[in-house]
Structure formats: structure tokens, C-alpha cells
Amino acid sequence: MTTQATFVTNLQRTLGQNIRQYGMFIALFVIMIIFSITTNGIFISSRNLSNLINQTGYIAVLAVGMTLVIVIRHIDLSVGFLAGFLGAVAAIALRFWELPTIVVVPMVLVLGGLAGLLTAFPVAELKIPSFVASLAGWLIYRGALQLVTAGTGTIIIEDETFNAIGNGFIPDVPFSIVPGYHTLTLLLGVLAIVAFIISEIRSRNKKLAYNFEVLPTDMFLLKLIFISTLIGLLAWIMAGYNGLSWTMVIVLAVVAIYHFITTQTVLGRHIYAVGGNPEAAELSGISVKRITYIVFASMGVLSALSGILFASRLRSATTTAGTLFELDAIAAAYIGGVSAAGGVGNVIGSIIGALVYVSLTSGMNLMGIDIAYQYIVRGLVLVAAVVFDVTTRRRGRAG
Amino acid sequence: MEIPILEMRQITKEFPGVRALDNVTFSVKRGEIHCLVGENGAGKSTLMKVLSGVYPYGSYSGEILIDGQPQRFFGIADSERVGIGIIYQELALVPELTVYENIFLGHEISRNGVIDWNETIRRADEMLRKVRLDVNPAAKIRDLGVGKQQLVEIAKALSREVKILILDEPTAALNENDSENLLNLLRELRDHGVTCILISHKLKEVLSVADTVTVLRDGKTVCTLDAHKGEVSEQALIRNMVGREIANIYPPRNHQISDEVMLELRNWTVYSPELGRYLLRDVNLQVRKGEIVGLAGLMGAGRTELALSLFGNAPGYRISGELWLKGRKRAFRHPREAIAAGLAYVSEDRKAKGLVLIQDVRQNITLANLQALAQNGVINRNAEIQVAEGYRKSLNIKTPTIEQQVVNLSGGNQQKVCLGKWLFVRPDVLILDEPTRGIDVGAKYEIYQLMNRLVEEGMSIIMISSELPEVLGMSDRIYVVSGGRIKGELPVAAATQEKIMELAVDY
Numbered sequence: 001m002t003t004q005a006t007f008v009t010n011l012q013r014t015l016g017q018n019i020r021q022y023g024m025f026i027a028l029f030v031i032m033i034i035f036s037i038t039t040n041g042i043f044i045s046s047r048n049l050s051n052l053i054n055q056t057g058y059i060a061v062l063a064v065g066m067t068l069v070i071v072i073r074h075i076d077l078s079v080g081f082l083a084g085f086l087g088a089v090a091a092i093a094l095r096f097w098e099l100p101t102i103v104v105v106p107m108v109l110v111l112g113g114l115a116g117l118l119t120a121f122p123v124a125e126l127k128i129p130s131f132v133a134s135l136a137g138w139l140i141y142r143g144a145l146q147l148v149t150a151g152t153g154t155i156i157i158e159d160e161t162f163n164a165i166g167n168g169f170i171p172d173v174p175f176s177i178v179p180g181y182h183t184l185t186l187l188l189g190v191l192a193i194v195a196f197i198i199s200e201i202r203s204r205n206k207k208l209a210y211n212f213e214v215l216p217t218d219m220f221l222l223k224l225i226f227i228s229t230l231i232g233l234l235a236w237i238m239a240g241y242n243g244l245s246w247t248m249v250i251v252l253a254v255v256a257i258y259h260f261i262t263t264q265t266v267l268g269r270h271i272y273a274v275g276g277n278p279e280a281a282e283l284s285g286i287s288v289k290r291i292t293y294i295v296f297a298s299m300g301v302l303s304a305l306s307g308i309l310f311a312s313r314l315r316s317a318t319t320t321a322g323t324l325f326e327l328d329a330i331a332a333a334y335i336g337g338v339s340a341a342g343g344v345g346n347v348i349g350s351i352i353g354a355l356v357y358v359s360l361t362s363g364m365n366l367m368g369i370d371i372a373y374q375y376i377v378r379g380l381v382l383v384a385a386v387v388f389d390v391t392t393r394r395r396g397r398a399g
Numbered sequence: 400m401e402i403p404i405l406e407m408r409q410i411t412k413e414f415p416g417v418r419a420l421d422n423v424t425f426s427v428k429r430g431e432i433h434c435l436v437g438e439n440g441a442g443k444s445t446l447m448k449v450l451s452g453v454y455p456y457g458s459y460s461g462e463i464l465i466d467g468q469p470q471r472f473f474g475i476a477d478s479e480r481v482g483i484g485i486i487y488q489e490l491a492l493v494p495e496l497t498v499y500e501n502i503f504l505g506h507e508i509s510r511n512g513v514i515d516w517n518e519t520i521r522r523a524d525e526m527l528r529k530v531r532l533d534v535n536p537a538a539k540i541r542d543l544g545v546g547k548q549q550l551v552e553i554a555k556a557l558s559r560e561v562k563i564l565i566l567d568e569p570t571a572a573l574n575e576n577d578s579e580n581l582l583n584l585l586r587e588l589r590d591h592g593v594t595c596i597l598i599s600h601k602l603k604e605v606l607s608v609a610d611t612v613t614v615l616r617d618g619k620t621v622c623t624l625d626a627h628k629g630e631v632s633e634q635a636l637i638r639n640m641v642g643r644e645i646a647n648i649y650p651p652r653n654h655q656i657s658d659e660v661m662l663e664l665r666n667w668t669v670y671s672p673e674l675g676r677y678l679l680r681d682v683n684l685q686v687r688k689g690e691i692v693g694l695a696g697l698m699g700a701g702r703t704e705l706a707l708s709l710f711g712n713a714p715g716y717r718i719s720g721e722l723w724l725k726g727r728k729r730a731f732r733h734p735r736e737a738i739a740a741g742l743a744y745v746s747e748d749r750k751a752k753g754l755v756l757i758q759d760v761r762q763n764i765t766l767a768n769l770q771a772l773a774q775n776g777v778i779n780r781n782a783e784i785q786v787a788e789g790y791r792k793s794l795n796i797k798t799p800t801i802e803q804q805v806v807n808l809s810g811g812n813q814q815k816v817c818l819g820k821w822l823f824v825r826p827d828v829l830i831l832d833e834p835t836r837g838i839d840v841g842a843k844y845e846i847y848q849l850m851n852r853l854v855e856e857g858m859s860i861i862m863i864s865s866e867l868p869e870v871l872g873m874s875d876r877i878y879v880v881s882g883g884r885i886k887g888e889l890p891v892a893a894a895t896q897e898k899i900m901e902l903a904v905d906y
Contacts (some may be wrong), residue, residue, distance in 0.1 A: 276755035
């Protein structure tokens, strides 16, 4: 009885203390369960979830970049049409200049980085509000997109290597463990779980060595089991339908790289310090200008990546590609817990935010809900998420 | 006897841990210029905030009487209603609006919510003539100099038919000409029956304009002197301002000052195009190895600007003169370069400029020198924890863990985090700007001990402080700064509070 009682109080306390961290995971979980019920399980099917995640890809990478932009107290509205424009550039390079994918992708990524530096210039040098500077970019890239597609209209991409980025799946190993399931995906899932458990245990031991507060043992086990199950479930579902897609591989790589940069590197720490208190950062020898350039350049590169993912998924570049991507990415970042006051927010949260956002669309589509209501629901979820975030943060500070 | 226009009786105002005003009595006669003087932190501004209703009735104890009638002000609107107008050091004008819009801001001349612009401009013109300001009422505030803006503030107060006009350091940001104009205007207003209360650090001004002077010290009224009875003189004022006890809270130290000059400024001059005036002029100073040099002076004297300009944080300033550090002539364009060369600057405003409040103790301590903990840009988390833990122990930072957000720490512990951050860059010259402002006695003592330890190890310290006892207790040598100039250099043995104050108020 007593162990049971302590377990419950531990659970309550842990959830209470970390409600902000876990809130988004729980919200995503709840949304998925609701849609699974209302769609008679179609939502949770391997095929649907695989599609859903591939659709999230081009918003997810934008949300990752946008997180950092918002963390340093700026905004970038130009990313949607920049993605659309660079997608068209990629299509033109493949179709008319007949360049191979291996050349086109790096080229477009570099162009994206340059575009980001261009947006950053008036912001960093002249202190022009980024809202205005990037709104100008929004107009310019929209015009540029129409200009390069004016003669041809939609440009069909026939390069199958390129199209595989948005539509292909990783190859499988020649043997099979579970019949009908993608074996390599399952193996990668197991590998991910093992890596996760080892890194968690090491980090916990390190914290214990310094006498830091750690989760009680039962809660720690619960967390390990919960997240391992989540990873396992994801791998299982993906393995049930063609396995891991290249889009997913790219998104996971982007998240891993950005998570590493933001949590483990000097650059990441400098970005968060600039966001938390630019004056203190400047006086601590951090160049706020330099950080501004870097963050906007990274946003530009990720816009290019988003454009590539989108063009590849549609196997074409259209005249309206990228419309409203920027607002979806901003919404995803805010749902994921970024604060406009600066210095707060992380890329994992934003990815979850993007998943919540796209899940809503997908689930409501499956239920046949009118698009008008969909917008209203998404708006309400955005407000709810931000209100939740602000109130829990306040409580966290008081306590 | 005539009833005073204003009487404040037994005013006591407490903040958590501090008694800012202690039984203050303050009485102002009708139609006089009454000056309020005292050191920084003596309680002048607090007293005026009580009077103007910024601190509402009930948050202090004591009585306020206007024309003999007791008053209860719950906000600024209440004090304005009985004719009190206050002009703060930081002007409360909207830069993007015109002069006439600003004059009537909040009191627009209107009918049914529609503003009568013709009448507004006519009345504004009238007010501007009263303060002898010759500008187009349609000019934008941002296009006027500080001196003219100050006059617009006064015009604004006059438009509300103010009976008691309070000015908080009105000439602090003005050049000599504008200051003289302003003082003449005050005399004129007095002759037209407006009672003026003037807070000023510039004793020459006080001597030339005051009818009566009240001196505050440590939140208490020291005395009220009548200029017409010949009671007001510079010596009398200084004597009453500085009579603070120097408690024996300064730990002794045992250190060697070498002859080696670590930092030297030659004719350091800083001009701000934005403000249109010199912040610093011809500053010459030397700091030797193992020495604590005190920069004394009053707020706004230019000491912080001095520190920031040599630290490479000088936005848009035009600097001439030479900075020599460890025998090399240097010019820093960014704090990064200054830090790399061996300088560190601990800001006077730790919350706004020193700390990233939402980050934890560890992240704040290592912020200025992360490179030292990183390989290929990746932070070595273990090394970082060891460094932060080391400073937590050596500086006795009271925090549950180094993972605590600094916003949750007390002022003294926040200051120690700032110090830890700057010690970790291992500077040769450490600039401390008001190192003990707003922290408790225990933490103060620890910071003094730390300063002693650092100079004993050979570091040089420049300490900017507005607290005279601190300057006298901790410095080896003292420079007194006033109006952007070094007014004097005193070895600590020859310095007294009176001598420093004489130089500090010499504008």
C-alpha cells in the first residue's frame, strides 16, 4: 500500500513540477487518442501516420529554425515564399539546367543561407524590426516565385533521386524478423531505445555525482518506459508501412543537430543568452550582431530545405508553393512553448508543436470536418497552448 | 504666522528591509524656491514620490497638508488636482508627438471627445511664451534639445495651473547656458507666485537660487536653512550632507601596490552625438597593479560612461584620447576585445545589464568565458559544473543548486553570481560599478573581503561608488568625477567625506 501511495504522490509531484515539459507530449497523445477513436482507428493506422509525418516535414524544419529566431526576439515572415522560390529554383536547375540532385541540393541550401544573411542585414546593422525586414522578403520572394514560374507555370520534376527525398523510404535489409514489417526500421527503433536509455542513465548518474536533484527512481523508470514505448510504437507503426521515409530521416537529423547545437555548444548558449538579455550578452563579450546573422542564416538554410522537401513531395514546383508556411511554422513554435519575450524555447518542443498542428489537420480531414471549422479549431488550440504555457511558467517562477 | 503652502509631517516610508524615510518633516512657504539636497539615497526622490501620490496614501505613515488642509493622495491624478506638478529627471514626453500635443497630453482641450486644435495651439503658444521658449509649437519633441524639452515639461505643468512645481535634478543633463536659463525661469515663476521645490546635486545652483534649503541624510531631515538669514553656505551644506557615520565594516588588508601601471587613460574624451554633449572630457588616470582605485562622484557624473567607453561598449560615441593597458596602447571596439585583453566590467545594474535572469547560476557564471570550457565549440559540461560549483563555494553564493534560475536569488547572491562570471574571465583589471548597491550588510562585507583577496593576488580594481564611506573604506587612491571631468585625485589618507563632496558638487 505505502509503495503504491508514494508512487502516486511522486507521479503527482513530478507531473506538477514538469508540467510544461511534458504538457506538449501529453497533449499530442490525447489528440492522437481522440482522433483514433473518432476515425475508428484510421488515424492511428501505419499508412496515415506515415503520411502525416511526411507532411509535417517541411513545416517541422521551418519550426526548428523559427524557434531560434523567436528565441533571439525576432521573427521571420519571409520563410514561406523563400521556401517556395528556392523549391522552384531547384526544379529549374533539375529540369532545364539538367543538374544532378547531388549538385542542386547543396546549391539551394547555400542560396537559402545567403537569403537569410540578407534578411539579417537591416535587422543587425540598422536595427530595423525583423517583422518589417522579413515582410519585405515575403513580398520579394513571392514576386520572385511568380517570376521564375511565369513562363512555364507548374514545373514538373522528373528526377527520381530528387523526388525520393519527399516520397521515398529507406531500403530494407535482406532478411526479415517480423513478416510484413520493415526490418531495418525495427532495428533502428531498438537501437534508438537502447541509445536513449544509456544516455539517460549516464546523465542521471552524473547529476547524482554532483548532488543535483533528480527524478525519484520510480519516476525515472516510468519516464524511461514511457519514452521507450513511444519510440518503439513509432518504429512499429512506421515499419508497418514501407518503413522510415527519407523525409523522416532528414527531419530527425535536423532535430538532432539543432538539439545538439542549442544544448551542448558555445554557439547555442550564446543564442539563448542574447535572447534572455541582449545587453548583458553584449557586455559579456557576445556579439549580438553576429548571433543575429547566424540565426537568420540558419533560418534561410532551413527554408531552402523546406522548399526542397515540399517540391520533392509534390514532384513539382508550383506558383503558389510556400503560401502560409511561415505562419504554420510560427504557430508550431508557439504551441511548442517558445516565448516571444526571448530566451525561452527548444527545438524538441517546436517539433512536437508541429506534430500537434499537423495532427489536427489530418485528423479533422479524416473526420470530414469542414475546412472553416478546422481553422477555428487550430486557432483555439494555439491560444490554449500559449495560455497554458504562460500560466504554468508563472506558477513555476512563484514556486 | 503664515500657513505654509505645503507641510509634510512625520513621514515614514519603509521598503522591505530598508527605512527610506524616517520621520521626515518638510515645510515649504508660499512663493519660495525651496531646495532639497542630500547624498544619493538620502531619500529626496522617495519624499517627492510620497508627495506626488506615486506612493499612495496608506503606504507611508505621516501627514501631508496643503494650505493647512490634510490631503490623501491615492495617485498622481489626486496630487495634480490640488496643484502639485512634478518633473522627473527622465522626461515624460512623447518624442514623436508635437510640442502642443505634449503640453496638453492627458488634459486635451476638447468638446465631446473632439479636440479643439486651434484653441490647443493658441494656449500652447501662450504657455511657451511664459517659459520663454521660442519654438514652433508644431515641432516634434524629438527634434528639440534636452534643455528645450525641459522647458516644455515646465510649460506642461503650468498649463495645469500648478501651484507647487517640483523639479528633480532638472539641470543634470543640461549644459551651462541651458541651466542658467532654467534657473532664471524658476526665479521668474517664483515672482509670479509659483512655489518651486528643486532637488539638485549642484550646490552652486542651490546657493544662487534657493530661498530655503532642507538637507536630508539617511532618510531623516537634518536641518532647514534660511538663505535670507545667511544660513546657507557651501560648507554648511556639505557638513550637513555628509555627516554619516563610517561604521567599521571594512576588513583590513595587507597588500603591496607595485609601481607597475596596469591601466592608464590620457586625455580620454567622449562625445555623444545623440545627446549633443560631452560625457567625458580630458580624463587622465592611472591604475597600478594591486591597487583599488575609487571613482567617487554623484550619479550622472560620467563614471559609468567612463567604464563602458573604455570597455568597448560605446554606441555611436566619438572617443579621443589614449587607453593604455599593460603598457600597450589599445582601442576596443567590442567588449569581447576588452575581455580578451584582460578587462572585466561588473555593471551597476545587474538585472538589466549583468545577468540573464531566466538562466541558471551555472550558465550565468560561465557566460563570458565559455570558450575556456569548450573544445571545437562543444561545451564540456563536467568542467562547466566544476567551475560553477567552485565559484558557488568560494563566493559563498547561497542557492539550493547551481541549476537555480538567478531570478530567484537575493540581490546579494545575484551580485556574487555577477562577480563569479567576471572572475572566471581572469581579468587583470576589474571594474566594479556600484558593487554593493542594494545588497545587505553581510553580503557587502563578503564582497569587500573578496576585493581585498583579489588585490592581494595582484589584480587591479577600479571601484565606482556613490557611497562615500565605501570609497574611503576600500580605496587606496580616489579620483573624484564631476561633470565628466576628473575634479581631483586624493590618496585615501588625505581624503575625507567633506573633501570628496566639495569636489563632487563642483560643476
